[in-house]
Amino acid sequence: MIQARLHKLLTVTMAGTLAGLVLAVAALPLGLVLGLGFSSLAAPYSELPEHLVTPPTAQRSELYAADGATLITSFYEENRVEVPLTEVAPVMRKALLAAEDARFYEHSGVDLRGIVRAFTANQGGPVRQGGSTLTMQYVRNVLSGDPTLSEEQRKAATEVSTARKIQEIRYALALERELGKDEILGRYLNIVYFGAGAYGIGAASRRYFSKSPADLTLAEAALLAGLVRSPHTDDPINGDADAALRQWSHVLDRMVETGAIPAAEAARARAEGLTLKTSSEPDDCAAVPEDRNDWAFFCDYFTTWWNAQPAFGASVDERHRTLRRGGFRIVSSLDPKVQRDAQDRVLTVYDLDSPHALPTAVVQPGTGRVLAMAVNRTYGVEPNPAGQQNRPNTVNQLVAGGDGIEGYQGGSTFKMFTLLAALEAGMPLNTHFDSPSRIVTRWPVSGPVSCGGQWCPGNANPEWMDGDRTMWTAFGRSVNTYFVWLTEQVGADRAVEMAERLGIVFRSDDDARRARYSARDWGPFVLGVASTTPLDLASAYATVAAEGIRCTPLPVNSVADRAGRTLDVARPDCRRVLDVDVARAATDAARCPLGDQSAFGRCDGATAATLRPRLGRPVMGKTGSSEGYGTETVVAATPQLVVAAMATNPDDPRDPAGEQAQVGVVNVVGGILGTALRDQPVRDFAPPTEQIARYGTGRGD
Template sequence: MFDRFFSGKLSRLAVSGILSGAALAVAAFPAVGLGGLIVNRVTYIYNHPPDDLHIPQNAQITRVYANDGKTLITNFYDERRSDVSLSAISPWMQKAIVASEDTRFYQHGGVDLRSVIRAFVSNGQGGNAQQGASTLTMQYVRNVLKEDPNLSPQRRVDATANNAGRKITEMRYAISLDKKFSKQEILRRYLNIAYFGNGAYGIDAASRSYFSKAPGQLTLPEAALLAGIVQSPDVDNPAFGDRNAALARRTYVLGAMAKMKVITPAQAAAADKAPVDIKVSVLPNNCTAVPKQHNDWGYFCDYLTQWWANQPEFGQTVQDREDALKEGGYTIVTSMDPKTQASALSNSLSVYGYGSPMALPLAVVQPGTGRIAAMAVNRHYSLDPNPGGVSYPNSTAQFIGGDGGIQGYPSGSTFKMFTMLAALESGKTLSTEFNSPAKLQTKWYANGSSSCNGYWCPGNDNPSWMDGPRTMWNGFGRSVNTYFVWLEEQIGPEQAVAMAQRLGITFRAPADAELAGVKAINWGSFTLGVADTTPLDLANAYAAVGADGRYCDPLPVLSIKDAGGASMAAANPNCRPAVAPDIARAALDAARCPVGEQSAFGRCDGGTAPEVGSIMGGRPIAGKTGSTENNATETFVGVTPQLAAAAIAADPDNPSDLAGEGVSSSVNSAVAHTLNTALTGQPVVNFQPPSAAIAGAAG
């Protein structure tokens, strides 16, 4: 009678009320009496179903790829797990887990009442806590409860407590789930949440961890081995645990499969004799685990994590976003181009090797999107110790993008671009002329060697080449300090500072941030590039000029999809007009002069980096060199309509070290060669000339 009763409709009803009484009465009731007790309580439970089980998304691996969407950079995860469909799981695995854990899975309604009564009677006689009788559905419930981050720590502990209360909770939810989901769906969910040892959560991770293959490729012996270890995944572990115990469990599973008639006794015997061919695979995790031959990718990866932590779409707090990266199962296709990245690294190393205390961080950015194509420096992204107590060649400091203790480096005359843009915006033209002296006494108070009569008095580095009547074209081309300090006086340094900020220059150094605030009106030296910046900020600022004045936030991704395949808006460029197109085009026209190119109006008459134009082989380019006092740093930033790049030679540990001495031309060439390689095969795109009005009458 009970068999027919348990296999019918009522076997799908909740049993918490039944068991709450049965747990106390089992010692006093024989099996037949207990059956009567169950029947009496079923009607009440049927009319009072359990609450729905909250099922959070399984924690899953986030995978990070280069811009081709195929080249893996690294993964992020707390738990090695990737959910897969049931069709992607070997039928052998599906049959093996049912035979191993729940032979009546397809007959019962979430709770196998035959086994429940048998277990209660057995446990009652033995005086032990509840054990046995756990169906696959109940095990799934247990896994959900113990992993649900929305539950209190105590409730998650209770999910694995060895007592009747835990069993009752599992049973209530299991019956509810059996009504809600098909058997196939419950099996899929169980196989994706079960722990298989060796850090592998879910069947996809287990298959790849133990056999280095997809779960759909599992053979019968492999499936039986994996199914056998879920009860004791760390002890019965064929890779690092008791292999004999794992084999014994495999024998048991194969026997159960034969008993269920899902395989023949001959198949079971053959599979039981099969050798165990374990091929353990370790899945890279985080930025220090990028491929060893490409450890330079770690710097791009590091910037990605920094960017991710600032995206509200991935959580309300930084911690929420970091958790999402490690648990959300995202597929991230970055903007990093391996070819451009390799070129950037090679060219950085051509200036300073890995063994040098000097660094040449280099960034490449796409105008119009802000997408970052490369971030390289002559360092290994690694936590390995360095020889002799120095800070190189291994480091995880963010030399290229800044933050994390890196404030940046002064980039000299590259900041003249911001003064020029602000002056053009104020109504001045490219033809604005000033008779530049060797030294210029300004209106700002100063003392010391740089003062004249108590006022700041900057000078030109090469008076014979720089002094005399200058316009924006040849003032920029020859990098005439006194011309740009005079120009800054005309418009006010606060305007140049504001322009730099509009173009994404971030003042990370506290002293710079203070000067950029209420003191900007007196920051006369700003135009000479005394503030710290990074290659990424600088390249992206010039990229905005190259994009007709449209500034885009730096963006390290092409696309992001969540675990369900939905695209995330954070991957879209975030752009805005920063300066008017004609002003940007005018500034670019003057920026043709430093690199040996000619402006649209033929007004260039010499530049500080003429080798750049030659390296580019006729492809249009604009740019600017920058040297700080005594060549402490040396900078070059170049921009084309398709890409912009910047590099700064500096000593990250000692700002007073003369890192830029003697490497000016090498830095210029490193950036130019990187751009030239990156643009190989792409069409030649010309700059748009500015209007005659903004060029001025002399233009």
């Protein structure tokens, strides 16, 4: 009994000592090891670090289109796909064991015979063989690759020291007592690095041979097994191909020596040779399928959304690392059919190299989900001609704004916010005003729109716009003087607050200052002088179409973690911001500009009269032209879908889109709605009460 125990202790002692020698460190002092005792080396499994019991390996996250099957792209730091051992070709297992640990199924985590062999082989020259078992290598890989540890902690896990080696042995012995050999082998295969950015056998077999690990041949398996020893230098794609072939031949020899395969099989493998069939996995937004480059703008918006979610970390950097290492399966809201149709239609107005762009957003009322983001630009960082910051190549967010893109003037689409503020203040849709060609206001300005120092805007088409108007006819004909007067009655600050309430973001510093400090004096706000984006406008009008329910724009349908658990973060973030009757009243007036008819038959005149007849279903929205036709904007909404598009020059706002651009924008917006809703039921808007239509809400002050 004592003899057996002493032999066991000496075995562990020699294992640690020789392993230290192989690693070119001082031999473990015998007195130290005896002092530690066997029980200290053989740590209980329950005391193992949690990341060894359940290794938190970095996993790539995959972003899919709304159909859940079309891959948009992947995000990863380590290209890795978990594969069960049963789905790995038996020959791959044999090759790995022959190369790294032929006695794997015989030892208990530490192989004294293997350490002695390595020690003997390495005498009198540089270290060529290691004494670590596959279990010990697994421990080292987990500790060095643990994404929850700091860089310093990961380096400490692989330092060349006696203390680290003792710890590695203790952990390996504990794992072997609790986990089956196949479990350890499967874990190892899923964590080890094979070079060329491929972590784990699943990624490696695809990277080098474009196949699943279940289909690997003997020759292919031998190559992969040989890469484990020096993956950073010997991979045949980016490193030393000759060294990789030498290792390949060595593995075949070892497989014969260990009895894993007959010599004849090795000979056949050599005779057949080895052919790489490499493939690379998409990574990040620049790696969407080449023929669907337009998806990258949506992908870019998704990453911005992700990086703003506190659920994924305390900082933007931490959230981004979580995406690239967390193994999430993300089903986005991008509808490939709607996106393709939107992109194709945008390109009928402007080509990819046009100085003018038509950023377009498609949003779902009631959820905020973004179905498409189209623009006539190529997503990429390739250099552009001098002076062309955003064409033909850009990674700037032209559709949603941010990262230096403040947006574009929305023109008369902003009249919606004054309309809503007036309705909310108690004014009825039937509010009459005899609209003059020009109106002198109380707001002081200078320049061409000044009359004696006061802002005095006029109607673009006096003959068609002037005269007695109501909210219905003034909105339908886009009568500037009516809405400027209405803004004076209700207060410009209320219109500004309404815009922000519905999701308009003031990205321009000047706009943000005005909104915060001088909104009462910002009369021109009603005519859309503030910068906005198609996504903001679509979201704001979607709030009205959803009867006052504001939903934050959302680029995902579902997010599941690596364990398959669905996360709440993908739920729509919606809240009521408008009274139902106020929203319905605004919708009733907003049917007029697009050729539809209000529930009270009060529409008379439209700025885009062809849209409703062409669409063939109820629709509301607004057109907008900024000063000098610098931008041309169209927003159109049904109960199921909202589309907003803005014709502009993103690089030079002094280069106007021109009045003639509006026809093309109307056709794009109407066409997208028609195609997207072709197979959906026709839904009408609920009418407002007669009270708010004729008499107001009674909440005026």
